[in-house]
Amino acid sequence: RFFNEAAISPDVKEIYIKLYRVASDSRIVNALISEAKNGKSVQVMVELKARFDEANNLKWAKRMKDAGVKIIYSITALKVHAKVALVKTMKNNRMVYTGLLATGNFNESTAKFYTDHILFTANKDMLREMELLFIFLSKREKPSPSSQINFKHLLVAQFNLQSKFLELIDREIGFAKQGLSAQIIIKMNNLEEQVLISKLYEASQAGVKISLIIRSICCLVPGVKGMSENITIHRIVDRYLEHGRAFIFNNNGDKEVFLGSADWMNRNIYNRIEVCFPIYDEELKKEVIAIIDLQSQDNVQAVYLDQNLQNNKIESVGPYIQAQQEIYKLLSR
Numbered sequence: 392r393f394f395n396e397a398a399i400s401p402d403v404k405e406i407y408i409k410l411y412r413v414a415s416d417s418r419i420v421n422a423l424i425s426e427a428k429n430g431k432s433v434q435v436m437v438e439l440k441a442r443f444d445e446a447n448n449l450k451w452a453k454r455m456k457d458a459g460v461k462i463i464y465s466i467t468a469l470k471v472h473a474k475v476a477l478v479k480t481m482k483n484n485r486m487v488y489t490g491l492l493a494t495g496n497f498n499e500s501t502a503k504f505y506t507d508h509i510l511f512t513a514n515k516d517m518l519r520e521m522e523l524l525f526i527f528l529s530k531r532e533k534p535s536p537s538s539q540i541n542f543k544h545l546l547v548a549q550f551n552l553q554s555k556f557l558e559l560i561d562r563e564i565g566f567a568k569q570g571l572s573a574q575i576i577i578k579m580n581n582l583e584e585q586v587l588i589s590k591l592y593e594a595s596q597a598g599v600k601i602s603l604i605i606r607s608i609c610c611l612v613p614g615v616k617g618m619s620e621n622i623t624i625h626r627i628v629d630r631y632l633e634h635g636r637a638f639i640f641n642n643n644g645d646k647e648v649f650l651g652s653a654d655w656m657n658r659n660i661y662n663r664i665e666v667c668f669p670i671y672d673e674e675l676k677k678e679v680i681a682i683i684d685l686q687s688q689d690n691v692q693a694v695y696l697d698q699n700l701q702n703n704k705i706e707s708v709g710p711y712i713q714a715q716q717e718i719y720k721l722l723s724r
Contacts, residue, residue: 393491393511394422397478398429404486405432407525408476413451414500420451427459434461436528438471466531472659473666474652477521488518492668494635494650505634508650508679510668517544517668528664548653548665553586559640559647560590566643567598574641576683578604580634581654582611595621602687606633608656614698629692629715637683638667648676682718689714
């Protein structure tokens, strides 16, 4: 709907989007083609190395290019995994920005069985930073010291993502050392990168309570005395594939929440462009926290990892909480 409305609105002037996996019969791409045919400036960055989807991405890229869309292909040395889109609209003689930032792909097919989060925002600061990122990506070059962008709001891999997460963990360590409440909750697909894992171990040793929801690869060992005794890990396998990434830092009660495309893996941290983003709106922040809290309480579809890295079913006598059903009820209300 977002892209269809951009296609028909006479006030929309420019559209930018990063496509990673495109649906085989993509209505989003058809909307982008309509936008170009309606005389709007449309720039699409297409990932050529989206595993299993390369041929489909190329097919759609050719169709868009034939319709007048400016196509920018990723370079072999740098995969762009970010899920972002920006629309610029002229209102009262000034340009207004609206955008989407997501944990998953702009793909109508996977949206039916993946769980993800998409932020629809008009936050000027975040979207101006997104525009700077699109300008950089259009150059088709790897980040270098001379091309660094000073992101203040977005967390972008190759720029500030890892350093910002280390800073946020250090802040919780500082609170714990002062005897204050310190907690970190992280949900990801995969956890592998050793610098961030080491920092989580350090946080655990300082007394920070850490709850991890890791669906797939996990290289952190929880529950080891003197190393990770304050860390618990579980995963949820249910009807829908848990694909979202969420990062919640207690911040002495003033919680900070981030969502994004990045797992903590070597490939994501060091070899890709990823975008994570803050949730500033208080009501949206409460909603994300409520959803993650329900997942932390799941005792039906969740399994824990112990220090031997075995999957152990949660033994419970009730009340039973199946997170995906409870999240559906929450959002229905």
